[in-house]
Amino acid sequence: MTIQAPEPLLTPVYQYPESLTHVPTHYCPGCTHGIAHRLIAEVIDEMGVRQDTIGVASVGCSVFSYRYFATDFAQAAHGRAPAMATGVKRANPDKLVFTYQGDGDLASIGAAEILHAAVRGENITVFFVNNAIYGMTGGQMAPTTLEGQKTTSSPAGRDAATTGAPLRMSELLAQVDGAAYVVRRSLHDVVQIRRAKKAIRRALEVQRQGLGFAMVELLSSCPTNWGLAPDAALAFIRDEMVPVFPLGDLKVPDEPAAGAPA
Amino acid sequence: MKGTVKVDESLCKGCALCIPVCPKGLLRVANERFNARGVHPAELDDPAELCTGCEMCAIACPEAAITVFRAVKA
Numbered sequence A: 001m002t003i004q005a006p007e008p009l010l011t012p013v014y015q016y017p018e019s020l021t022h023v024p025t026h027y028c029p030g031c032t033h034g035i036a037h038r039l040i041a042e043v044i045d046e047m048g049v050r051q052d053t054i055g056v057a058s059v060g061c062s063v064f065s066y067r068y069f070a071t072d073f074a075q076a077a078h079g080r081a082p083a084m085a086t087g088v089k090r091a092n093p094d095k096l097v098f099t100y101q102g103d104g105d106l107a108s109i110g111a112a113e114i115l116h117a118a119v120r121g122e123n124i125t126v127f128f129v130n131n132a133i134y135g136m137t138g139g140q141m142a143p144t145t146l147e148g149q150k151t152t153s154s155p156a157g158r159d160a161a162t163t164g165a166p167l168r169m170s171e172l173l174a175q176v177d178g179a180a181y182v183v184r185r186s187l188h189d190v191v192q193i194r195r196a197k198k199a200i201r202r203a204l205e206v207q208r209q210g211l212g213f214a215m216v217e218l219l220s221s222c223p224t225n226w227g228l229a230p231d232a233a234l235a236f237i238r239d240e241m242v243p244v245f246p247l248g249d250l251k252v253p254d255e256p257a258a259g260a261p262a
Numbered sequence B: 001m002k003g004t005v006k007v008d009e010s011l012c013k014g015c016a017l018c019i020p021v022c023p024k025g026l027l028r029v030a031n032e033r034f035n036a037r038g039v040h041p042a043e044l045d046d047p048a049e050l051c052t053g054c055e056m057c058a059i060a061c062p063e064a065a066i067t068v069f070r071a072v073k074a
Ligand SMILES: Cc1ncc(C[n+]2csc(CCOP(=O)(O)OP(=O)(O)O)c2C)c(N)n1
Pocket: A059, A060, A061, A062, A078, A101, A102, A103, A104, A105, A106, A109, A131, A133, A134, A135, A136, A137, A142, A222
């Protein structure tokens, strides 16, 4: 008697992360805030730390991120997420604490808070979503807006002579002694998304090891306020943003030598 | 069948970012119908069962709307 080969079984190899709620997000179609959320949630799932993670939401399009992550969350005033995260982490040193901030939030109104959180070497993880514009308020110029980029407050394109050149926050923060891990990644294609996820994981591991301030800058799209279709917005990141905000590791902690005490 | 995907249409915003990343071009926008959000959702169009479950579409989706399955020998 011949034994029939069993039918192949289908198993899920990728599914909706547990660390995201099922609340529908308000992000525009094709906005890569959604990818940033998904990656952070996947990493929290893989590290098994959902019950031990506290997020701090900022002000911007990600203002409602506390509704979307299935972890504990607090909501800070505009730009103040690193200050609030400082308090949350110092009061709960055994928890993993992260902020989720846009570039208007982090590089403009919150420039002092992020800088001094890094100076103090606060043991927190910052996810910095840089879309080169103020998304929530209707597309005004941010410190990260590219030269010549048209926004509602720079309708003729950003003029460096009167408004300065794009601010590179990762380069700025990497030279602060208290910063342990500062890298820039992008969300514009599958390869970059995979790299971004690894960096998100590393940034939370750095915090878990108590090594100090960690930040992952993620170049992200704003199709709505850039006036581009979702796929064209990804091409804009690749072709226009990456040359101004080069991807890579600005600062990484030394790997502990093999066999050295942890 | 090596693999397949399922689009959760209640989450899909019709952004179409999953379409060009499929190495076999198996996803399409269902232009002839709308989901409850009022957008044309993405759907798998794979009559020849060519999907390998490579996960590219799921990685590109901003809504985590795509579940990927792969065949395992029981
Ligand atoms: C104290 C204060 N000033 C100004 C605002 C208005 N405001 C809301 S969001 C925002 C900028 C958001 O831009 P960004 O941080 O880049 O996030 P995005 O929306 O692009 O994700 C501003 C200026 C505010 N809410 N509070």
